Amino acid sequence: MSDEPYYPGLEGVIAGETAICTIAGGLSYRGYSIEELARDARFIEVAYLLLEGELPNQEQLADFQSILVESGELPPSVTDLIASIPLHVSAMDVLRTGISAISHFDPQLDDNSREANVAKTLRLLAQIPQLIAARYRLSQGETPLKPNDELSFSANLLYMLTGKEPPASHERATEVSLILYAEHEFNASTFTARVVTSTMSDLYSSIAAAVGALKGPLHGGANERVMEVLEEVGTAGRAESWVRDALANKERIMGFGHRVYKTGDPRAVILKQYCAELAEETGQTELEEIANTIENIVVAEKGLPPNLDWPSARLYHYMGLEVELYTPLFVVSRVLGWAAHVIEQTENNRLIRPRSKYKGPKRREFTPLVERG
Numbered sequence: 001m002s003d004e005p006y007y008p009g010l011e012g013v014i015a016g017e018t019a020i021c022t023i024a025g026g027l028s029y030r031g032y033s034i035e036e037l038a039r040d041a042r043f044i045e046v047a048y049l050l051l052e053g054e055l056p057n058q059e060q061l062a063d064f065q066s067i068l069v070e071s072g073e074l075p076p077s078v079t080d081l082i083a084s085i086p087l088h089v090s091a092m093d094v095l096r097t098g099i100s101a102i103s104h105f106d107p108q109l110d111d112n113s114r115e116a117n118v119a120k121t122l123r124l125l126a127q128i129p130q131l132i133a134a135r136y137r138l139s140q141g142e143t144p145l146k147p148n149d150e151l152s153f154s155a156n157l158l159y160m161l162t163g164k165e166p167p168a169s170h171e172r173a174t175e176v177s178l179i180l181y182a183e184h185e186f187n188a189s190t191f192t193a194r195v196v197t198s199t200m201s202d203l204y205s206s207i208a209a210a211v212g213a214l215k216g217p218l219h220g221g222a223n224e225r226v227m228e229v230l231e232e233v234g235t236a237g238r239a240e241s242w243v244r245d246a247l248a249n250k251e252r253i254m255g256f257g258h259r260v261y262k263t264g265d266p267r268a269v270i271l272k273q274y275c276a277e278l279a280e281e282t283g284q285t286e287l288e289e290i291a292n293t294i295e296n297i298v299v300a301e302k303g304l305p306p307n308l309d310w311p312s313a314r315l316y317h318y319m320g321l322e323v324e325l326y327t328p329l330f331v332v333s334r335v336l337g338w339a340a341h342v343i344e345q346t347e348n349n350r351l352i353r354p355r356s357k358y359k360g361p362k363r364r365e366f367t368p369l370v371e372r373g
């Protein structure tokens with residue numbers, strides 16, 4: 001075993017099969033290119049596509065939306081629970097706890113059939129935005145809002161956070177960012193969800209574990225770090241010296257680089273255009289200037305293109321959203337990808353249990369405690 005090759009970080013390892021998403025030949029969900037989905041589809045259609053495997057017709061979509069609305073009610077005890085968590089606890093930690101708490105009220109918790117897993121996913125899709133918004137509003141001393149079922153998924157999400165119906169430009173930009181965040185094959189959090197599922201545990205356990213994996217700054221947590229960096233740089237005049245110093249100090253620049261995209265993340269390209277539009281609309285073009293300077297230098301000096309978290313941080317900032325909401329917003333959408341993988345893993349399951357390359361001490365004699373002095 002010890003002489004066999006191994007791949008740190010499982011880089012390049014094909015760890016399973018999937019029919020949900022591929023990055024080969026450009027990113028696509030169930031065969032549809034991400035560019036077309038981001039341009040022409042609504043988030044809710046993509047939700048259906050990821051869970052059911054096909055795009056919905058109008059009737060199927062209407063049914064799907066009705067079920068989503070009916071799945072909406074966040075158990076009041078969960079709201080009470082999250083209200084009792086100290087305010088210094090991060091939104092991602094509260095979200096992980098909240099998802100676990102929702103599971104205690106789900107009568108289908110341990111039913112791993114496809115139907116039950118889809119039903120549970122719709123409950124999470126409806127309730128996660130409420131969970132995030134309720135915690136956020138409570139932390140601001142405001143009362144949580146009930147969902148407004150007349151609004152689109154994204155407009156309702158923004159409404160529950162801000163208390164205002166968003167302009168069409170914010171609604172569309174959110175739709176696109178959620179579509180882009182929804183799925184990405186065997187990334188760290190999705191793989192986590194599949195590992196948990198492979199033990200025949202339940203969907204909530206897989207999702208709660210995936211939230212924990214997403215929180216890290218090398219994965220979903222990067223979008224919050226990106227905004228902290230942009231705020232630290234502050235002015236366009238400081239951008240070049242900041243990035244050159246950071247590179248000279250061998251710092252990791254959040255929002256750049258990717259394990260599988262070495263020449264560029266197509267999702268970042270799509271979202272950049274929405275950033276430029278919202279920056280113009282909200283009079284924050286200096287932030288675009290800062291971002292472009294940093295981007296040009298990191299690409300030129302390190303050959304590292306930006307990933308999706310680079311534009312998404314600015315996008316959410318232009319909409320007036322607080323930084324601590326950025327990674328939770330990723331969860332709002334990625335829960336679909338995770339759930340689609342939970343369902344796929346369940347339907348063709350084999351326990352995921354790799355081996356390790358041992359590098360510890362050779363076999364040695366055990367000495368009883370009394371003889372060890």
Ligand SMILES: CC(C)(COP(=O)(O)OP(=O)(O)OC[C@H]1O[C@@H](n2cnc3c(N)ncnc32)[C@H](O)[C@@H]1OP(=O)(O)O)[C@@H](O)C(=O)NCCC(=O)NCCS
Nearest residue numbers: 217218219222251252253254255256257258259307308309
């Ligand atoms: C995403 C990420 C973890 C992928 O990393 P990976 O495939 O494991 O690559 P490594 O961490 O082994 O890095 C390879 C080299 O590129 C450098 N590098 C990678 N990303 C970098 C970044 N964002 N800034 C500066 N250098 C970076 C590493 O320092 C390393 O250099 P070295 O060989 O001189 O030591 C990495 O690019 C990263 O940390 N990016 C920042 C966090 C981020 O934006 N995450 C969101 C991903 S969608």
